[in-house]
Amino acid sequence: MNQPITKLSIVIPAYNEGKTIHRILDKITDVQLLNNIQKEVIIVNDCSKDDTKEAIERYMQNSALPIVLYNHEINKGKGAALHTGIKQATGDLVIIQDADLEYDPQEYNVLLKPVLDGFADVVYGSRFMGGNAHRILFFWHSIGNKVLTTLSNMFTNLNLTDMETCYKLFRREIIQRLDLKETRFGFEPEVTAKISRQPDIRIYEVGISYYGRTYAEGKKINWKDGFRAIYCILKYNLFR
Template identity: 70%
Template sequence: MHPATGNRPPATSITRLSIIIPAFNEEKTIALILDRINEVKLLRNIEKEVIIVNDCSKDNTELAIQNYISNKTDLTINYFKYIKHEVNQGKGAAIHTGIAQATGEYLLVQDADLEYDPSEYNTLLKPIMLASADVVYGSRFMGGNPHRILFFWHSIGNRVLTFLSNMFTNLNLTDMETGYKMFRTDIIQRISLDEKRFGFEPEVTAKIAMVPGIRIYEVGISYYGRTFAEGKKIGWKDGFRAIWCIVKFGLFNNKIFNSKSS
């Protein structure tokens, strides 16, 4: 029996992966990312559960999703869930909603844009299938995978945030801010999460790091970044918020599990 996470099922018992898609004004790319998810064949025929959380989009994101689900005839996605926030709450809040709805043994977050490649799900799954990992981070800064060349100061900012996060968590991550994080569902559903926007990344990292005996792995992934003209939403204010979250949850991380946890 693990002191905090309980008995771990054997790796071969993984039957379903929940894929959470927080979407805000992604009418141009949501069908494309769903197509890419649909094309992926997971290791050992693991089922795919897609949970789309529409965070009160102002464009035709909802119509694009409904058309896709209604008209796609060759779906390999086993389960679809569509949830709409009636008020825009932020990416973190959309992720919280998706986490609560997940039924797979593991889950990950997939942005609705095209920056991360679903064909790499199996790369993140490998440490789990070897019965080695509870959490897997996909790093944009390790390995020989393709990376779009974009903003120098953004890359510096990401490395600074990762460095600061590592100082407080005592982890040796290379990419804390990555959008690809795969979690064991029964663990992440017990974590108390507060941040509603992009502060989700440093908060979840700080709290996951505090779980006794947690096994965290990192694998190299590719990155096809967007410019602001192409729809990128994170800005400098979110960077300062991330610093605040790193310090806040690093120094005052007194509540890791939610009240429903035993």
């Protein structure tokens, strides 16, 4: 696992993000990665009902950013979109990026550094550690995240502070060899459970900022997904 890192695959699941997806792509374009690492952007449009597909195609025509677009013919869920994108990744490393503006691509280098320094194989970006900016929003969401992380840690024997974070970076060969099943927001506890059982995998966590959205601004996760996460924690740790 000590080969030179030359390319980062950025996997973006997208659903009804036509109005703003150009903004996250602009941010990715502006990022200068450490060691001149190249970018590969893989967008999976999960059968959006708006003009997400057309907005991405317009962007691709006017940008030098290397983008590959895949379109699901039916809506399958965020996890299913991630499965498609991860399978198609060709970079040495893979990072998950939501299509909204809650996470800042300028922090890719923060996640990359433990890998480039030779310490990590997987890096989680925590919204609950460090001194970076965090938008103040939903109290019960923050409590729910901490409960889910604690429950996950109890079974995986990890000491993560933010299991539910979007920003997860993996060596490609590690994430591609996992048999991932969850098609919606259960991706987070499932991938954490399965990563924790991989032999000799070094998992690190770094602090990141967080610019959360309200539901009016397009936030999609809800309390039902929280109960599904609990089910997934139990399923992928107890009944593996």
